[in-house]
Amino acid sequence: MPIVQGSGSTRNEHQKNKGVWSDSGAPAVVANSIIGKPAPLKDSFKKVTGEAVYADDMKFPGMLFSRILRATKPHAKIKRIDTTKAEAMEGVRAVVTGRESDMRFGVLPVSQDELSMAIDKVIYNGEPVAAVAADSEDIAERAIWAIEVEYEPLQEFLKPQDSLKEVAPELQLHDKVEKKHPNTNVHKAVDQEFGDVEGAFKQAASTPSASFKFDGISHGFTEPHAVIAHWDAEERVQLYTPQQVPHYTHRALAKVLDLPMHQIQVIRTTVGGGFGGKSDPFQHEMIACMLARKTRRPVKLTMDREETFLTGRGRHPTEAKMAMAFDKDGKLLALDSDVIIDGGAYGSFGVVSAYYNGVLSNGPYWLPAFRYHGKRVYSNRIPSGAMRGHGSVNPRYCTETLVDMAAVELGMDPCELRLRNFLPPNSITPHHKFRITSTGIREGLEEAMRRSDWKKKWGKLPFGHGIGVGCAWYISGSALPIHWNKLPQSTVHIKIDMDGGVTCHSLAADIGQGSDTMIAQIVAEVIGCRLDRVHVKSTTTDTAPIDLGSYSSRVTFMAGNAAREAAEVVRKDLAAAASKLTGQPAQYFDFAGEEIICRSKPSIRVSFMEALHEAQADRGALIASGSYQSPPLGGEFKGSNAGLSPSYSFSAFICELKVDPDTGFVQPLKIWAAHDCGKALNPLSVEGQIEGSVHMGLGQALTEQMRYRNGQMLNANFLDYKIPTPFDTPDIEVIIVESHDPEGPFGAKECGEGALAPIIPAVGNAIYDAVGVRMLEVPMTPDRVLRAIEAKARERAK
Amino acid sequence: MSKQILRCTVNGRAVEIACEPWHTLANVLRNDLNLTGTKIGCDMGTCGCCTVHIDGKAKLSCLTLALECQGAKIGTIEGLNEYEMHPLQKAFAECGGSQCGYCTPGFIMKSCAMLKENPEPTREEIKAGLSGNLCRCTGFMKIYDAVERAATEMREKSVPAPVKA
Amino acid sequence: MTMLLPRFELHQPATLADAVKLAKTHAGDFDFLSGGTDLLPNYKCGLNAHGHVISLAHIAELKQITRDTIGAGVRIVDIERNADVPRSVAFTAGHIASPLLRESGTLGGNLMLDNRCHFFNQSYFWRHSLGYCLKADGDRCHVVPMINEGGKSVLNNKVCVATHSSDLAPMLIALGAEVTFTGPEGSRTLKLNDFYFGDGIARFERKPGEILVKVGLPKWAHEVRSGYKKLAPRQSIDFPVAGIGIALDLDKGKVKALRVAVGAVDTTPVLFDFSKPAQVKAPASYLLTDPYKNMPDVIGKQLDDALIEQVSKHIQTQCQPKLNVPMEPGYRKKMCGVLTRRLLAELRDGAKS
Numbered sequence A: 001m002p003i004v005q006g007s008g009s010t011r012n013e014h015q016k017n018k019g020v021w022s023d024s025g026a027p028a029v030v031a032n033s034i035i036g037k038p039a040p041l042k043d044s045f046k047k048v049t050g051e052a053v054y055a056d057d058m059k060f061p062g063m064l065f066s067r068i069l070r071a072t073k074p075h076a077k078i079k080r081i082d083t084t085k086a087e088a089m090e091g092v093r094a095v096v097t098g099r100e101s102d103m104r105f106g107v108l109p110v111s112q113d114e115l116s117m118a119i120d121k122v123i124y125n126g127e128p129v130a131a132v133a134a135d136s137e138d139i140a141e142r143a144i145w146a147i148e149v150e151y152e153p154l155q156e157f158l159k160p161q162d163s164l165k166e167v168a169p170e171l172q173l174h175d176k177v178e179k180k181h182p183n184t185n186v187h188k189a190v191d192q193e194f195g196d197v198e199g200a201f202k203q204a205a206s207t208p209s210a211s212f213k214f215d216g217i218s219h220g221f222t223e224p225h226a227v228i229a230h231w232d233a234e235e236r237v238q239l240y241t242p243q244q245v246p247h248y249t250h251r252a253l254a255k256v257l258d259l260p261m262h263q264i265q266v267i268r269t270t271v272g273g274g275f276g277g278k279s280d281p282f283q284h285e286m287i288a289c290m291l292a293r294k295t296r297r298p299v300k301l302t303m304d305r306e307e308t309f310l311t312g313r314g315r316h317p318t319e320a321k322m323a324m325a326f327d328k329d330g331k332l333l334a335l336d337s338d339v340i341i342d343g344g345a346y347g348s349f350g351v352v353s354a355y356y357n358g359v360l361s362n363g364p365y366w367l368p369a370f371r372y373h374g375k376r377v378y379s380n381r382i383p384s385g386a387m388r389g390h391g392s393v394n395p396r397y398c399t400e401t402l403v404d405m406a407a408v409e410l411g412m413d414p415c416e417l418r419l420r421n422f423l424p425p426n427s428i429t430p431h432h433k434f435r436i437t438s439t440g441i442r443e444g445l446e447e448a449m450r451r452s453d454w455k456k457k458w459g460k461l462p463f464g465h466g467i468g469v470g471c472a473w474y475i476s477g478s479a480l481p482i483h484w485n486k487l488p489q490s491t492v493h494i495k496i497d498m499d500g501g502v503t504c505h506s507l508a509a510d511i512g513q514g515s516d517t518m519i520a521q522i523v524a525e526v527i528g529c530r531l532d533r534v535h536v537k538s539t540t541t542d543t544a545p546i547d548l549g550s551y552s553s554r555v556t557f558m559a560g561n562a563a564r565e566a567a568e569v570v571r572k573d574l575a576a577a578a579s580k581l582t583g584q585p586a587q588y589f590d591f592a593g594e595e596i597i598c599r600s601k602p603s604i605r606v607s608f609m610e611a612l613h614e615a616q617a618d619r620g621a622l623i624a625s626g627s628y629q630s631p632p633l634g635g636e637f638k639g640s641n642a643g644l645s646p647s648y649s650f651s652a653f654i655c656e657l658k659v660d661p662d663t664g665f666v667q668p669l670k671i672w673a674a675h676d677c678g679k680a681l682n683p684l685s686v687e688g689q690i691e692g693s694v695h696m697g698l699g700q701a702l703t704e705q706m707r708y709r710n711g712q713m714l715n716a717n718f719l720d721y722k723i724p725t726p727f728d729t730p731d732i733e734v735i736i737v738e739s740h741d742p743e744g745p746f747g748a749k750e751c752g753e754g755a756l757a758p759i760i761p762a763v764g765n766a767i768y769d770a771v772g773v774r775m776l777e778v779p780m781t782p783d784r785v786l787r788a789i790e791a792k793a794r795e796r797a798k
Numbered sequence B: 001m002s003k004q005i006l007r008c009t010v011n012g013r014a015v016e017i018a019c020e021p022w023h024t025l026a027n028v029l030r031n032d033l034n035l036t037g038t039k040i041g042c043d044m045g046t047c048g049c050c051t052v053h054i055d056g057k058a059k060l061s062c063l064t065l066a067l068e069c070q071g072a073k074i075g076t077i078e079g080l081n082e083y084e085m086h087p088l089q090k091a092f093a094e095c096g097g098s099q100c101g102y103c104t105p106g107f108i109m110k111s112c113a114m115l116k117e118n119p120e121p122t123r124e125e126i127k128a129g130l131s132g133n134l135c136r137c138t139g140f141m142k143i144y145d146a147v148e149r150a151a152t153e154m155r156e157k158s159v160p161a162p163v164k165a
Numbered sequence C: 001m002t003m004l005l006p007r008f009e010l011h012q013p014a015t016l017a018d019a020v021k022l023a024k025t026h027a028g029d030f031d032f033l034s035g036g037t038d039l040l041p042n043y044k045c046g047l048n049a050h051g052h053v054i055s056l057a058h059i060a061e062l063k064q065i066t067r068d069t070i071g072a073g074v075r076i077v078d079i080e081r082n083a084d085v086p087r088s089v090a091f092t093a094g095h096i097a098s099p100l101l102r103e104s105g106t107l108g109g110n111l112m113l114d115n116r117c118h119f120f121n122q123s124y125f126w127r128h129s130l131g132y133c134l135k136a137d138g139d140r141c142h143v144v145p146m147i148n149e150g151g152k153s154v155l156n157n158k159v160c161v162a163t164h165s166s167d168l169a170p171m172l173i174a175l176g177a178e179v180t181f182t183g184p185e186g187s188r189t190l191k192l193n194d195f196y197f198g199d200g201i202a203r204f205e206r207k208p209g210e211i212l213v214k215v216g217l218p219k220w221a222h223e224v225r226s227g228y229k230k231l232a233p234r235q236s237i238d239f240p241v242a243g244i245g246i247a248l249d250l251d252k253g254k255v256k257a258l259r260v261a262v263g264a265v266d267t268t269p270v271l272f273d274f275s276k277p278a279q280v281k282a283p284a285s286y287l288l289t290d291p292y293k294n295m296p297d298v299i300g301k302q303l304d305d306a307l308i309e310q311v312s313k314h315i316q317t318q319c320q321p322k323l324n325v326p327m328e329p330g331y332r333k334k335m336c337g338v339l340t341r342r343l344l345a346e347l348r349d350g351a352k353s
Ligand SMILES: Cc1cc2nc3c(=O)[nH]c(=O)nc-3n(C[C@H](O)[C@H](O)[C@H](O)COP(=O)(O)OP(=O)(O)OC[C@H]3O[C@@H](n4cnc5c(N)ncnc54)[C@H](O)[C@@H]3O)c2cc1C
Pocket: A719, B044, B045, B046, C031, C032, C033, C034, C035, C036, C037, C038, C039, C040, C041, C056, C072, C073, C076, C095, C096, C097, C098, C101, C104, C105, C106, C107, C108, C109, C110, C111, C112, C113, C114, C165, C166, C167, C168, C210, C211, C212, C213, C237, C238, C239, C240
């Protein structure tokens, strides 16, 4: 396992009061028997045998099947809905429409703008309008088409520019829009300026600028949406759903169903991929519950692939104008960016997206002056939201392209230019006060350069063959929770009884990224037991303490820290028991290999079980709780919360590829992906996350795009939405960089999202190296690449 | 239009079941036989999640009518690990070839049929063999690792053809 | 949910004769099913489904493969792996769809698969939102909304330009393949090229109930240089958005015969037979690519780079792809030229096989 050690940070000042985890001041990883060792994901054995249960795999006695009738217009008034024919059909048990509830919900408290089903108007093609529960899917499907809906079309907003215009109130998609832009369809505008931007551009030696365009991207998880709701005989709602964030769904259900939260249990089923696409509370979750309320029967609602695309929340279609200023030595002076993102029909995570598209450009380079005008608009298209690398991916492509352009203009090696500008560890960014605890980006880039033979290749490969670089950073969890309260962001409970099984409860959702395994590893490491003793229960809100779920790359950092804290409590109990049994002082025990060992006299030791049973005397099961709350961070200005994180990951990728100059086809040959994840708790899983990010990023770089014709998505299927096949995916060499974050659990930071962004500019910059064209539209499809090559040739000919 | 009896074996077990002519094999396996290890990802032949063995060939159960399998030997992911885990299953778990797991049964079934035809595939051959299966999580690298490892183990232990089918 | 198939009755004849009989009985309300990889996705979208499905999968007579004939029921994978058929044919087969689909898909289904269009290959919901189109349930075409009739631009309520997207068809046409059919009115054999009909809905010169039995390859097909190049967004799974099949007979570097068939740019594969046969099929509609207009003379000439350029230019100029499958028509048109040029050079320079 090739692991590069980064310039780790020391335990800095603000770290002191957090306390070092080990009670004896021992090194962070004591036994080092589990942390840092590749471990298969605990649940993968069930997945390879087909035992793992996904929502659509479940059956309940008396279960009904549901289908949703969706809007066939992008923007229209609903004149009439008549459900009588559907209701009269044999086998139909319930029909619901928007009349069921006018309660609006949404993932962000500031954007409560979704209805379970449209009421007076529909705002995108595919929006739920009504739903049926019936004895079979077949009947439900026929019944939805028996529902009559009469629409009166309204002017459609399909281009972001149209959404900026002032319109009559009835043409506003939502009542609440950005205050600065009343009477429009602007959802959120962010305007920030720090430092002397104008001055910087005046004194700069290089001021590359360009306009970029990005198509919308869909998560493309393989498991289509599916839920089962049951309103049980105790009047409790049981919702089985593959949620990344059961807690937000839990809150939204309580609001929409008008029930206290404790009357609802959200049960996370195995999640067949999420990537941000299963992290909003969803209309179909509400609808299934409403049908269950009406019928008092379990109701299953499984979508097909097209509906899954229509449910959306993917990466925003984006238009960006950006300029950067560098001095003659390649020092970055300023960034000026103007970005419009198309939010589609709902708010979703969009307020955050609007900020992230700007503020996350404050790294991984030291940026003295910054100006950002960002707008997120509503439109009559599929709602956009959070997708892997949320808010950072498209602007990252822009900045990395401009950095490359500056390097060319200044006659510098683009890697060299980047190395001159990286944020150092133990620093605070000048304006947003992002706190950089650890970073290994320098080591990562240098290692990627070395392995790729960068110096021998860049600028020296024959025409059509190129190499390019892209760097990025990403948050390790948002420091501020979406809902303002004093609760910890993660809590983990541990229970150990005389059977010796260690049960951890957490609501951090294992979505395939391996968070259950991560929690088990941390707990096993701290109490020195075998990994297979530890069982993680992370599926139900009844038993798990609240955790804000799997988004914003927060789980390893936050739930990991909570698990570590809980395990330390248990460790203290066990140490006290060992002390009682041996007469040695409790603080001098080490924990490893299922034994509790006296540090000064290693021959004195008690087994895990002995100590456990001693600790249980007179009290029964050992119970412990640990939690995590981000430290107070950031500056003091409006919007200063956005982008704050207790730690950041960093990555540096290099891509070598060939461009066929006659066809515009791009064939990636090899990717070197260096990612600083702080500490690879499980290197196997870290590699898997990085490889997966590269593959997904390559899709956005080269083939994937949500195509529309008017308001209809043209390619809502896996044949036409082009996820790269094995043939389209080159060899990926992962370089794990460890910078040992002082606050991460055992030094760990995120690795699941940050590794997506750099591949896209690495491809773009390699295309430039290969054929001399700057790709300003993403994906870089063959026709676009060819057009750029031809335009360049025409220019040359002039 | 009425149900007809499908007689076949599934994972070595004789099955006799009344099927609608318009039900696919995937429908029948999942809904009637409760073999939910076979997944439906796109339902249109593109993603490979629903791959099963029909008379030893890896095929898409979403594009196969159940009644077209009259007399066939059908193998599903559940049939691979009778008595013990199949080397492919073990290798997929141990090499990190499965993350969210939804595409995994399809990949394993396809790999299994591939190894029967070609017990010692090169990495390029593995790539080619799996080029009809889509995985959104792993970036494929660890899947290739898993197939390589399983192939080696199967050659060394000369694991018999899986599934009694 | 799974995409539900419409209800139908399934028939599983064991002989050709029985299949023909069933076709006669259910005339007008049936579809043949072979591997199902084209029919079933279309049925799931509710596209022109019928009350009866007659499976050809159990008819042994359709499954023979030899050097010279390939049964319509032969699976694509068995063509791909066959050492006796021309290498170009096996190569083409190996680039169809994906390994999983090639296990089920058959030659017959491949030659007769339904034409494709992104207004047609959509769910019922999607097409309902759009208001349907000529090829299924509707009365207009969204690709060519207006046509010219008697000098006047009128609403197009007749011509469908859905794209024929088979890989094998152009290759086999280039090689001069023949097809044999059996139907209620007896058997017939004709040139594969003559079988296709330039209309996205009718698609074939087909008599009711006819079953494709086999494809015959002339001796010539084994003697000439031949090859296929496919344009598709991804390197697996995807349908072609342009496909070039070429059969080239060279005599001491001079062209004796040259047949270029282009797939996936029109409602049928388009044959450019550079020997310019006296009797060529007239384009069935004015939207069809016209291969013979201004066709350069190549027979007897040295196949040098200039001639290759001339041939590829001609093909590029004549092909008229429509905006109804992935990738822009202008780009696909250009690629027809590029791929032809490359393939011709490869065939000229490579060893004869
Ligand atoms: C995701 C995906 C990707 C694909 N990619 C490609 C591709 O790259 N290239 C390509 O060429 N195809 C592609 N296909 C289409 C299809 O898989 C192949 O063309 C396959 O060969 C079709 O054969 P089949 O036996 O499955 O056809 P079927 O679906 O069984 O039949 C197709 C049509 O042909 C008729 N038919 C079949 N056999 C006969 C016969 N003997 N006599 C009369 N009529 C008959 C049927 O009635 C039906 O109308 C793809 C399909 C999918 C789902």
